[in-house]
Amino acid sequence: MPLWGNTDAGNQKPKSPYQRQVREVVQLTTANVTNVAQTTITFVYNDGAGNNVANIGVAAGQYVYIYPNGPASVGGTAGNGYPAMFSSNNTVASVSGNNVILTNPTFNQLAAGVMVEFDKSISYQAGEMLSTYNRDTILITPTRIANANNTVANTGNFTTGWVHIQKKTNNDGTVRYLKETLVALANPVASNTISGNTSFGQIASGV
Numbered sequence: 001m002p003l004w005g006n007t008d009a010g011n012q013k014p015k016s017p018y019q020r021q022v023r024e025v026v027q028l029t030t031a032n033v034t035n036v037a038q039t040t041i042t043f044v045y046n047d048g049a050g051n052n053v054a055n056i057g058v059a060a061g062q063y064v065y066i067y068p069n070g071p072a073s074v075g076g077t078a079g080n081g082y083p084a085m086f087s088s089n090n091t092v093a094s095v096s097g098n099n100v101i102l103t104n105p106t107f108n109q110l111a112a113g114v115m116v117e118f119d120k121s122i123s124y125q126a127g128e129m130l131s132t133y134n135r136d137t138i139l140i141t142p143t144r145i146a147n148a149n150n151t152v153a154n155t156g157n158f159t160t161g162w163v164h165i166q167k168k169t170n171n172d173g174t175v176r177y178l179k180e181t182l183v184a185l186a187n188p189v190a191s192n193t194i195s196g197n198t199s200f201g202q203i204a205s206g207v
Contacts, residue, residue, distance in 0.1 A: 004162060006188050008139040008195035008207075011082045014162055014182050018133045022119035024084045025057045031098065034110040039093070039102045041116065054095045058118050063088045064102060065117040066110060083117045086134075092118065129166065132199040137164045139195060141188045144204040158204075161185035167200045177203070 005012030013019050028043040047055050065083040081088030093103045100116075124131035140158045161184040168176045190196075196204030 008190040063119045135199040
């Protein structure tokens, strides 16, 4: 997998432990064909009793990732995110026996035997830097640097690329913004005006 991308999509951020949002719970295999626009997927699983995938940890709220062509290709129901790293755009709504009901329908047909991964959000302690690290990593482009209103006071100059910004309040109450360039990029491309936002407000404006 590429370690980073040059666009402001959530799954393009540097893939480091600090950025990690989710962890793997279980991987299961589809039992039959799932047609386009379906919200229910049936899995192959036998626990010797009720055959309920909830018994092995699948639960409402978990993120769903589908591998139609192996681990290198993520698709089916999750057009963003990255397994065991970034949250996807589809989650489990409920579980009934070997059926998992999704919050959003599939947008590709899934064959029998396709592997599906379920991930759980990582919970960090309140106030811990890692609890906001992903949200505080933003893409800085030449346009954002050029915008007159692109910075909060005391951020200083930016380098184009993926930048982590940390808000720091001194003992006397003054606020500083510490920045660290994680990946310098020559041609970053932003398309989402809110991708310059951090957990404590907008740092970069425009695209």
